[in-house]
Amino acid sequence: MATKTAENTNATTATEKKATVDNATVKSSEMKNSPLHKFFVDALKDIYYAENAIIDALGKLQEAATTEELKDAFEDHQLQTKKHVSRLEKVFKLIDEKPEKKECEAIKGLIKEGEEVIKSTEEGSMTRDAALIIAAQKVEHYEIATYGGLAQLAITMGHDKAADLLEKTLQEEEDTDYNLTEIAETSINFDAEQEG
Template sequence: MPTKSSTTSDTEATAAKSNASENNTATENKSEKDSTMKAGNATVVKSEMKNAPLHKFFVDALKDIYYAEEAIVGALEKMQEAATTEELKDAFEDHQLQTKKHISRLEKVFRSIDETPEKKKCDAIEGIIKEGEEVIKSTKEGTMTRDAALIIAAQKVEHYEIATYGGLVQLAITMGHDKAADLLDKTLQEEEDTDYNLTEIAETYINFEAEQED
């Protein structure tokens, strides 16, 4: 009788181990299946997002401002050379360096939403820059009037950028692109600071001295 009891116990233990092993295997298979389904769903969602009209517009707008920032670098160099006062020359030089950082930051924005950085011609900034070039041609070299006019031309560029980045930040937030939103918002704040600084330079003395010129 003791032998029979021992055999029964061994059989029951073996059966329990077998059931546990089957349960573990089933659980593992279910987890793998769930993971595969989640990965598949994520791929579908990502694909749908990229095909969504708002996402396409967002990417298109990024390409537009990416082109604009590149064009602004060259325009600022011309403005710096044309400016009269050292203060304004320094302001344009600082903004040029800052703009190069904005270009690098935009490239990070593209990558954060799994897009390749690309430029699309921006007719708006081309027009604003052309207007700035006309300001240089139509004002006398070495005058405060030229500096006053250059500040206005530069602020038109700033206001275009502020409007663009402000809208892009809100779109990024809406679509859940949190990293992109943070990066774009940093640039937005810097553009607003630059606009404020240009106003300060103009109102401190340049506008007043320009008013006294013949």
């Protein structure tokens, strides 16, 4: 009797697995119409706009920075951001969508805040550099949150190649954030504190 119960359990499990596989095999047209897919594409358009806007903003931060180390960090990140734009275009292609920009109010606000930092700090000061680092890190944290969420959604929807690309960008954004912290903590914050 115990054997029969085990056989029935195995048969049920096999049936459940088959049903799960069948449910996971959603037609791509149905997937494209799902609310989650629509949200995912919308969020990709949002970060695509943001990355393009960040390229210009980084040029302004680089010009405003005092130390060569920070100027170089902004230049490096600008080049990296251009790669992120290209990578996003690949993600769009992988999910059979056209790369489009959707105006991102969050990034517009963060960029405006960075411009205010430039206006409100003294040119050539370490205080300006410290403030620029914080402004840049606010942008990084927005990107980290966005790419982390998008990578998880891509995994959930079975877009594994897209997820890999998004995770690669996420790692680079985290590295940039770490590097900015290092620059601030190594000298700039201390030098800014000494300014009278």
